[in-house]
Amino acid sequence: MGPEQLLAPTTTVGAPAPYWLLVALKVLGFTLHISVMHLWFAGIVLALGWRAARSDFARTMGGRLMNQMPLIISLGVNLGIVPLLFLQVSYYKVFYPATILMAWPWLSIVALLMVAYYGVYYYVTGLRAGRLTRLHHGAGWVAALLFIAIGFLFSSGMSLMERVDVWPESWQKWSVAGASLGLAMHVEPGTVARWAMMLGLAVTTVAVWTVLDSALFAGRESADYRRWAAGIGAPLYLVGLIAYVIAGSLYVFGTWLGPLKQEMFSGPHLILTVLTAVGPGLALLLVLMARRGATPLLAILAGVAQLGALALHAISRQVVQNLKLADYMLASADPPNYQWDVLILFLLLFVGGIVLVVWMIGKAAAAYKSEITPSR
Amino acid sequence: MHYPWWYVPGLTAPMLIAVIAVIHMFVSHYAVGGGLFLAVETSHAYRTGNQAYLDYLRRHAWFFILITVVFGAITGVGIWWIIGLASPLATQMLIHIFVFGWAIEYVFFVIEIAAAFIFYYFWGRLDPKTHVAIGWIYAGAAWISLVLITGITAFMLHPGGWVENQNFWVGFLNPQFLPQTLARTGGALLLASLYVYLHASFKCRDPELRDKIGRRSARPALLGAVLVTVGGLGWLVFLPPSARAALETAAPLSILMAVVFALTVAVFVMLYLGPYRNPGWLSPGFGILLLACGFAVIAAGEFVREAVRKPYVSYNVVLSNQMLAADVGRVRERGYLESGVWTRAWVRANYQRELIRGDTVDEGFMPTLPHDAQVDLGRVLFMHHCNDCHAAEVGMSAVSHLQRGWTEDYVREVVRNPEKVHFFMPPWQGTEEEAELLTRYLMTITPDYPAGMHFGTEGGS
Numbered sequence: 001m002g003p004e005q006l007l008a009p010t011t012t013v014g015a016p017a018p019y020w021l022l023v024a025l026k027v028l029g030f031t032l033h034i035s036v037m038h039l040w041f042a043g044i045v046l047a048l049g050w051r052a053a054r055s056d057f058a059r060t061m062g063g064r065l066m067n068q069m070p071l072i073i074s075l076g077v078n079l080g081i082v083p084l085l086f087l088q089v090s091y092y093k094v095f096y097p098a099t100i101l102m103a104w105p106w107l108s109i110v111a112l113l114m115v116a117y118y119g120v121y122y123y124v125t126g127l128r129a130g131r132l133t134r135l136h137h138g139a140g141w142v143a144a145l146l147f148i149a150i151g152f153l154f155s156s157g158m159s160l161m162e163r164v165d166v167w168p169e170s171w172q173k174w175s176v177a178g179a180s181l182g183l184a185m186h187v188e189p190g191t192v193a194r195w196a197m198m199l200g201l202a203v204t205t206v207a208v209w210t211v212l213d214s215a216l217f218a219g220r221e222s223a224d225y226r227r228w229a230a231g232i233g234a235p236l237y238l239v240g241l242i243a244y245v246i247a248g249s250l251y252v253f254g255t256w257l258g259p260l261k262q263e264m265f266s267g268p269h270l271i272l273t274v275l276t277a278v279g280p281g282l283a284l285l286l287v288l289m290a291r292r293g294a295t296p297l298l299a300i301l302a303g304v305a306q307l308g309a310l311a312l313h314a315i316s317r318q319v320v321q322n323l324k325l326a327d328y329m330l331a332s333a334d335p336p337n338y339q340w341d342v343l344i345l346f347l348l349l350f351v352g353g354i355v356l357v358v359w360m361i362g363k364a365a366a367a368y369k370s371e372i373t374p375s376r
Numbered sequence: 377m378h379y380p381w382w383y384v385p386g387l388t389a390p391m392l393i394a395v396i397a398v399i400h401m402f403v404s405h406y407a408v409g410g411g412l413f414l415a416v417e418t419s420h421a422y423r424t425g426n427q428a429y430l431d432y433l434r435r436h437a438w439f440f441i442l443i444t445v446v447f448g449a450i451t452g453v454g455i456w457w458i459i460g461l462a463s464p465l466a467t468q469m470l471i472h473i474f475v476f477g478w479a480i481e482y483v484f485f486v487i488e489i490a491a492a493f494i495f496y497y498f499w500g501r502l503d504p505k506t507h508v509a510i511g512w513i514y515a516g517a518a519w520i521s522l523v524l525i526t527g528i529t530a531f532m533l534h535p536g537g538w539v540e541n542q543n544f545w546v547g548f549l550n551p552q553f554l555p556q557t558l559a560r561t562g563g564a565l566l567l568a569s570l571y572v573y574l575h576a577s578f579k580c581r582d583p584e585l586r587d588k589i590g591r592r593s594a595r596p597a598l599l600g601a602v603l604v605t606v607g608g609l610g611w612l613v614f615l616p617p618s619a620r621a622a623l624e625t626a627a628p629l630s631i632l633m634a635v636v637f638a639l640t641v642a643v644f645v646m647l648y649l650g651p652y653r654n655p656g657w658l659s660p661g662f663g664i665l666l667l668a669c670g671f672a673v674i675a676a677g678e679f680v681r682e683a684v685r686k687p688y689v690s691y692n693v694v695l696s697n698q699m700l701a702a703d704v705g706r707v708r709e710r711g712y713l714e715s716g717v718w719t720r721a722w723v724r725a726n727y728q729r730e731l732i733r734g735d736t737v738d739e740g741f742m743p744t745l746p747h748d749a750q751v752d753l754g755r756v757l758f759m760h761h762c763n764d765c766h767a768a769e770v771g772m773s774a775v776s777h778l779q780r781g782w783t784e785d786y787v788r789e790v791v792r793n794p795e796k797v798h799f800f801m802p803p804w805q806g807t808e809e810e811a812e813l814l815t816r817y818l819m820t821i822t823p824d825y826p827a828g829m830h831f832g833t834e835g836g837s
Contacts, residue, residue: 005720074445077453078482097380099460110451168721177759178756180380180381346483368501
């Protein structure tokens, strides 16, 4: 039995939009998701670590990040649905089987997320009240570990999606009368490397947050704190980048098969590979420039550069995913049944939604600014 | 058929959808109605300069965020997860049809989140006009997301003309869209008031303010109950014939419909006599009772809404056992095991030598297999053809209990013509030989007729 026999037939309904657009929305959604998700994936552990430090500045920084965490999680969770939505449009043939084979671990993400999210809220409630008990600290650490575990479950699911070749064995091992027991959790060196790579990248995003927060949102804190906070970004970024490079190298050189390696290191893909590898360099440079105090412009530039690095990472992930699946399916081959009118409506509402959100944030920012600016 | 089937012992995988969806409904309706409550009441409190009420509303907004933004959002994600696992083909179809509807819904979700957090965290920091405006932005975005998701879920019950022309708008604006939107809007108003009562009864110490909250929230709640009733009647009128028949035929559904109606009336009466006429009645016990009744209405209503769709997940599009309705004829001809992606692979992996001739399953060899092998294949058929709705021996609608004491001939007849025995079951989608295999398996789990029952017809003089 060849694994290719386990792929579902092509949809009879057809693709609702051209493949390039669907995949662009998927990559865009993933980029936005990870830019926020990183702040809890690595951020909670770092924030709790800072809270435990002796330095007042470190404790302030940990408190600030945790204080923002409820909003960060809420936004990140919702943004995470977008890539999953478009993933299911174009990669349904591999997404559903992979997740069904590991149904229980995959479903457990929802329960773990619930516990972790409430754990964060519980911690933040204590933090805001100025009464952090052991229970609050415990809840915070449990949340931190659960989010890291959730990250691993995602790596496992996404890896299994690409490893169609291992489906037959996993399925046979974990099934009753051909029905999946949903216990085929997928762990291989590639899964661990991907997870570690994302964790390293997440640390770099938290580093950029320290610069952004100190320059844009920490107006109530002292100038000394703001300088210190901007300065912490550079070493933190370096630590994250080193982890990213090590895990990325293990992933690329340790788990990619010859043809994939050859593909990614030649022709136009080579440019993408190189850009992905050096992508964080610009953000690192800007974070380094901000180490003696970040101006709002410099901080915003660092944020944009980091977003660019994450986008490059997401694009590379997509290209590698397509190459790994090339033997089994061509996501762009679905028959067209484009819904231009609804698509245009979506794009208009998307732009309108951004305008509305920016207006609301502007109002909030103005209120905040009037609080921290002494009246004349 | 297209995807692996997830075996959840006892419960069956689709029941997990029901569990998560019902829990989500308890909160998602509050997320909509509660937003309207906060917008209207905050505006009123500012207008009347009632600082005590504003303070209460701020506390309620925190409760609202803790319940809706966390529990509501995560259970909403949970629905995404579980429908993909337990009903993958229907999910795939719905996503291909409505992907941009969902994408639009997520635009409104992001607006909701931004508005909710700014509304709460900038309380007292924004000028009243802006604060109220942001409250209304939340309320509007939440209601639009209700409308969007209702169009998609209503499609599953009655896709209208979509089956013929496959147009997004025809599918979205289906015959069930308006009734269900009305009912859900009413449910949101009603449930939000019940949450308010619960919260106020515990957290509002000032009796005068509590009376005010009770009285003011009774009006949207009463309106909500009326909308639920009007929407419910519309839902009934526009049901497809099979769903209406299911409602009339299946006793549990009739009972649950009566429960929904009776409890809605009971809540209406309690609201009118309690918070509206006698706001002083509002106590924690009364608040809990009202909310429990509201939850019971929602749970019963959702169960009925899901159950009447049988034998479809999406009416005339996808059958409850993950088969495209349009494929039934072709699959019957070709054979169920051969047509299913994962059943075909399973047969090749386990019975290559015995059943595969050329590149396909040769049904003619099935009767020659040893009994155990026939039972084994029958179990595979059961898992993929029946386990969506039926557990085997113990659990949800267990087949074993349903066929207690049946003869082999009777079991065979039911296997061949399930839709004739119960119109709300999908038709048999296999060949004659496969029907025989499934019969063999079912006979191994059929318990005896209960002993000790006498009807005076057992023979003798």
